[in-house]
Amino acid sequence: MFLSLVVTTSLMAAVLLTSAGAKLLRTRHITEQMTTLGVPQGLMPLLITAQIAGAAGALAGLRWGPLAIAAEIGLTLYFAGAVAFHLRVRDHKGALPAAVLTVAAVALIVLRAATL
Template identity: 35%
Template sequence: MHIAYIVVTVLAAVAAAVAAAIDVVRPQWLLDNMQNYGIPAQMLGLLGVIKAIGALGLLVGLAIPPIGLAAAIGLVLYFLGAVVTIVRARMYSDIAYPLPWLMLAAGSLGLFVAT
């Protein structure tokens, strides 16, 4: 079980870091999505920082478990918020976008609790 926790946590950290990098690059499709969701483009920097801190926290948490737990909880809440934001914007076709990130963060959290 411990190996599964490490693998899923590293994958979740990499995924969150990639999502943070996308926020930094600000491709046009992301800017369009943010506008459709009613989120100002100026928020992308903060959202990227939150994801980057979550990614770092997951990795640090492999050595310091309370930090990993906090990071996993934070990322689960973050990506649940992304799902809620998409639903509130009635952009149902976009609902699948945050789900892989949410599932990885939830998997890390679940495996942490299980180990």
């Protein structure tokens, strides 16, 4: 089971760091999406930091379980918020990836708790 946790955690960290990088580089797709969602540009550094911290916490949590669980609870809330922002503007297509990542974050909590 720990191998499943390592693989899933690594994939989540890769997704988070890729997304944070796109936000940091202010790619056109991300900028347009954030504008559509009504996310202020001043909030971008906080979102980037949250994603990097979530990735770091999840990876470091492979050594210390409580840190992973805390990071993954934060990620669950982050992605649930993303789902809410997408649904608020009726962007159902954009809400789906955020919903999948919310479920993945919950799965990481369950996997990590099972391997404590």
